Amino acid sequence: MKRSLALAVSAIALAAAAGTPALAQSEGPYVALGAGLVIPEDSDLDGPTAATSGEVEFDNGWAAMIAGGYAWGNGLRTELEFSYRDTGVDGITTPGAVNGAGSANALATMANVLYDFDFGIGLKPYLGAGIGLARVEAENWRNSAGAITDDGDISWAWQGIAGAAYGISDNVDLTLDYRYFSAPDLELSGATAGTSYDSEYQNHTVMLGVRYTFGAPPAPPPPAAAPAPAPQPEPVAQRPAPRDYLVFFEFDRANLTPEAQSVLNQAASTASNNRPAVINVTGHTDRAGSDQYNERLSMRRAEAVAAYLESQGVPRSAMALDAEGESQPLVPTADGAREPQNRRVMIRIQ
Incomplete structure (x- = not known):
């Protein structure tokens, strides 16, 4: 006993x-x-x-x-x-x-x-x-x-x-x-x-x-591929307008899906053609988990995107990484909700 x-x-x-x-x-x-x-x-x-x-x-x-x-x-x-x-x-x-x-x-x-x-x-x-x-x-x-x-x-x-x-x-x-x-x-x-x-x-x-x-959200639809870059005009002194790309992640993951890699291939092509002054890579999470953990997770996602762009020939020195955690949701939700559209990284090429 x-x-x-x-x-x-x-x-x-x-x-x-x-x-x-x-x-x-x-x-x-x-x-x-x-x-x-x-x-x-x-x-x-x-x-x-x-x-x-x-x-x-x-x-x-x-x-x-x-x-x-x-x-x-x-x-x-x-x-x-x-x-x-x-x-x-x-x-x-x-x-x-x-x-x-x-x-x-x-x-x-x-x-x-x-x-x-x-x-x-x-x-x-x-x-x-x-x-x-x-x-x-x-x-x-x-x-x-x-x-x-x-x-x-x-x-x-x-x-x-x-x-x-x-x-x-x-x-x-x-x-x-x-x-x-x-x-x-x-x-x-x-x-x-x-x-x-x-x-x-x-x-x-x-x-x-x-x-x-109970209460978990349905699986997110596959993200739509970004449109193909428009033909580049003859070089002029004016810099092209910024281009934004979005890639999405599975719950509590920082690894890139095949759909995300396809979007990043297009972003890398745009970056190579435009030779941008800076590429902003900003990670985000949904609202499940603590603030501290989500800040770290959003940075891991930003780093995963930066590493992939670098492997496609984009210089790391041209990239600025930022982590917003759960503070800037794409879709507003209650605390603790697993919203697939909020698990993302924004890439802005300018």
Whole structure:
């Protein structure tokens, strides 16, 4: 019991105290579904005397869960989870008796606290812990000595959680996680009148699932390519009017999409033909994440554009880089909104 409580406390401490950069995180309500494999631990069966006590071994089983919660935009998530686990009995060893049959299942309601670690690589690890109640049914437990119990009980329960999520869209994540689940305080009435057994139900669970976060925007349409440069007039003393180009980025990314590279190829061609005095490269972000992080992200986007233009023959000395973060949205939104049109870099050639 002490070891189990220590594991729970450690999981909560790791989730709450880990020092990671304040990257852009999802915010809003969500629902999650999951199913997977249950690998049970052996359970003690403590009867009134040593002669009536023993140990229960289980077969692997299955589990399913549904949860609803809220992501707070800073990595922290809180949720209410309903889960079901089902396992068969492989053996019940008591003095003078072997073999065993029956099944065990647990219906649990858990309040979970989790923390998502966003390292900007697409895959987001998370840690968490939960506490709640579980109704555990010991169905028709028996061995070669006869019937042992056919009863159920409600125990307090806890679990530790470790997993990772991969976003397949702005609002859908695939999840894979491990859970250590324990309902440590069961009292089961025996098949023989007047007898009872103290027991527990503990297992390791691996679950594959999906999580949907409400309120995320639809995927942005592909940005329209800038028009081809007009034929250049005969050289005159007057400098051509400034030309603007826009490239867009995926959520929380600074890498260039093929569409963005196509626009930058046109910008590089314009810069080479006009030999501009200066090229202003200004990065912007949407309003998801902290101001400090978004300033850094907008500069990374500006630097990615400048590096690509330089690779196309535009001298770096002709470029002036600036980062506006979320301060100048193309489309006004509420704080925390993921607006695709605001994830951009403006290139002005003058």
